[in-house]
Amino acid sequence: MAKKRQILVIGHNTNGCTPEHEKVAYDVGVEIAKSDSVLITGGLGGVMTAAAHGAKDAGGLTVGIIPQADASEANEYCDIVIPTGMGLTRDFLNALTADGVIIVGGGSGTLSETCAAYMNKKPMVAIRNQNGPIEKYIDGFIDHRKNVKIIGVDDAKEAVKTILELITA
Template sequence: MRKLQISVIGYNKDCTENARKVAYEVGKEIAKAEAVLVCGGLGGVMESACRGAKENGGTTVGIIPQEEFSYANQYCDIVVCTGIGYARDFIVASSGDGIIAVGGGVGTLIELGVGYMTKKIIVAMAGSGGVADMYGGKFLDERKRAQIVIAKDAKEAVQVILEKYHNWQKHQ
């Protein structure tokens, strides 16, 4: 049986120290849940989440925009070199059974949009900044395809995805 995959999205270069700490905890909780962490494979939130997962026995996948493996952070077990720039945001968001947003800018917003349109389970980490705080608790438009749930901590964020995913599976 395939393992649950959780995409972690958020800041790259403009990452705050708080977002790094939150991302580390998210990665740790994903590993404890025996799920696979999927991310954009670069720095900031992506690197911190991967480190949290790796230091707790987890598996990480980095889907990078470049054509060369060396751009990926050192905590990626599997690196997918897309060579397609920001278009890789579609792959990152589509590859998770659920999505956790930690802070983030426009790239994170693109990933939220993809998750929203494909009705993914989306969780925003409260107090992590950026688009996670801007859109947490909301729908992205009037269609109300997927509400972005707010989680106060990493354990709650992963639990929300696990519960919603398992409930969805029961009805398939």
């Protein structure tokens, strides 16, 4: 049996997450489940909860890698919880666990995870017009190293289709 693809969804936590972010993240979760991939998130609120909720509603498997040491801190849609006790350092674990990353808005934590994925040359897709710090890097690179281009897409279906193409390329 082949290993399942693992797609990390990152973005706004509860603070700063809008209904639009939640809708997009939910739809991304649904599409990930429909692709028979595993959804990985940081396991907390906002985009993470919405994506996991979408994946669960579509019959998918969800994993939450949380910064706390107590598994009960994860959102209710996580099938598997990995309580790291690592605080924000867990951003690197999230990035390394992923075969590819989908970005929905976000703040400094999302930027940290994006940089960790970038340094490890993980394929990345960002949904346009979500008002996160990644916007200025869409369809470009974070720095002079040009490790991996952050591909811009317009919706959830295109995000999952594109990340799967990048993973298997």
